Amino acid sequence: MSAMTPKKADTTVPETPRRRTGGPRESAARTRLSIIEASIQEFSQKGFEGARVDEIALRAGVNKNLLYHHFGNKDGLFVAVLTHTYENIRSRQQDIQLRTVDPEAGMRRLVISTGKIWVQFPEFQRLLMSENLAGGRHVASDAAISDLYNPLLDTIEQLLxxxxxxxxxxxxxxxxxxxxxVTSLTAHYVNNQHTFEAIFRQKLMTPQRVRQRLEHAADMVIRYLKKD
Structure with a gap:
């Protein structure tokens, strides 16, 4: 009878359980963001009064009760939408970088960058129109929005x-x-583009035409600022 072959030792490395990505806080943050993004579309298309929480919950793919859990009510949701939008826009203006630039060049860049915001975020103007119809009460209820503009005013004061x-x-x-x-010279152009195009029978939102408008606005501001 032949000798038995020794059994080989099992060298298989046990599979490490996969670590779950994120946690309750991260999941809640994602839920809040999805609701806010859905709300931006609903509020910008229908205004504060016309927007429906049911539709926002449907757009976001969440239960309406979960929406109320995060934001309290429709007013609280609109405040969160405005705060989110203002924060997003202020982060893109990067005006602090202008504090060491030549004053005239810095002011020109400020005008042009402000004008680009209206082009890049057309829903922002619609949200602002709705909030003005509401008397500005949502913006007034969140001091964080006002605080966002303190650095911008500091930059303008330093340039001046x-x-x-x-x-x-x-x-x-x-x-x-x-x-x-500055906002009047740039936002009005974008906000009224459709009626201007119908009246003057020109396409006003082509890249070349937008650049021309922003340079025009910057020229007007610089000439106003300069000493006689």
């Missing part, structure tokens, strides 16, 4: 101050008035 010191800019410019003028 350095322009005055260089003998280039006038010394009677209010930074808030200036920024409102």
């Amino acid at each position: 101050a350095r322009g005055r010191e260089a003998g280039v800019f006038r010394d009677d410019i209010d930074p808030i008035d200036l920024y409102i003028s």
Whole structure:
């Protein structure tokens, strides 16, 4: 009888259980974001009064009760939408980088970058129109939105101050008035593009035409700022 062949040792490495990605907090954050993104579409298309929470929940693929759990009510949801949108836009303006730039060049870049925001985020203007019809109460209820604009005003004030010191800019410019003028010169063009195109029978949102408009707005601001 032949000797038995020794049994080979099992060298298979046990499979390590897969670690679950994320956790409850990450899951909740994803849910909040999906609801906010769905809400942006609903509110920008129908306004605050016309938007329906049922439709938002359907768009986001969540239960309506879960939506209320995260945001409380329709007003709380609209505040979150505005805050999210303002934060997204302010993060793209990058105005702090302009504080060390030549004042005239910095102001020109500020005008053009502000104008690009309206082109890139057309839903922002529709949200603002709805909020103005609501008396601005949602923006007023969240101090974080106002705080987002403190750095921007600081940048404008610094550009104006350095322009005055260089003998280039006038010394009677209010930074808030200036920024409102910048947004007026750029946002009005985008917001009224359809009626302007119908009246003047020109395509106004081509890349070349938008660049021309933003340079035009920047020229107007710079000439206003300069000393006589």
